[in-house]
Amino acid sequence: MGRREELLAELVLVDAEEAFMAAKAARRENDNPKTLAAFNKARDALTAARAEHRANRPAKPAKAGDATVSPKTVSAKAAAQKGAG
Amino acid sequence: MAITVSGLLFPTWRDILDTSQIAIDLDLDTHKIALFNNSITPNYSTDTAYGAAPYNANEVSGTGWSAGGVVVTGTAVDESPTGSLRWDATDVSQATTTLVAARGGLIYADALADQGIVFIDFDADYSTTAGTFAIVWASTGIFAIDLTP
Numbered sequence: 260m261g262r263r264e265e266l267l268a269e270l271v272l273v274d275a276e277e278a279f280m281a282a283k284a285a286r287r288e289n290d291n292p293k294t295l296a297a298f299n300k301a302r303d304a305l306t307a308a309r310a311e312h313r314a315n316r317p318a319k320p321a322k323a324g325d326a327t328v329s330p331k332t333v334s335a336k337a338a339a340q341k342g343a344g
Numbered sequence: 345m346a347i348t349v350s351g352l353l354f355p356t357w358r359d360i361l362d363t364s365q366i367a368i369d370l371d372l373d374t375h376k377i378a379l380f381n382n383s384i385t386p387n388y389s390t391d392t393a394y395g396a397a398p399y400n401a402n403e404v405s406g407t408g409w410s411a412g413g414v415v416v417t418g419t420a421v422d423e424s425p426t427g428s429l430r431w432d433a434t435d436v437s438q439a440t441t442t443l444v445a446a447r448g449g450l451i452y453a454d455a456l457a458d459q460g461i462v463f464i465d466f467d468a469d470y471s472t473t474a475g476t477f478a479i480v481w482a483s484t485g486i487f488a489i490d491l492t493p
Contacts, residue, residue: 276418302420313483324475330464333350333487
């Protein structure tokens, strides 16, 4: 991915985050089917933008003194097990 | 005494679902992440909140990162993969920090009595010197609860 594409992906992500925050605020202000639909749409767009950004994120060389943590997702299993108990 | 694994804080999740009905809103953008060193030992069956043991000592703070931590923004709950509840947020990036040996982070509800939500094991000590402390969440989110049968 070139620098231009990286910057575009970053912009798409920032726009998606701002749109989601606005949709979230609108939903809190007035919870109705319209704001819910807009919220869900903005959330899905943000999820897609995040996935794109994370998949193509360049490994930034950390400056001396920086630290970057990349934790794994905390996983939990809430489902009932199949079969005889 | 050590951090060996990440986990969801059971008392909080019980109280969300039972008679207590505590109002943890994962869409809020006021939850915080506080850092701790490897001298604490989380107990996911009994740990309750930031400021209560073991999260009442051994906190990592310093220049650019106050005790109590920083806000986690851009929080979103969705389904991913199918049948799993995923919680995600904007990556944390705090510039110009000087921190020593952060080994894990507690995300807690700053707006709801500091109720603990999830503790994340960093698997190693991370320090900064007038640098950026960043947490890059996995594409699969901060946590995921698999609800599939």
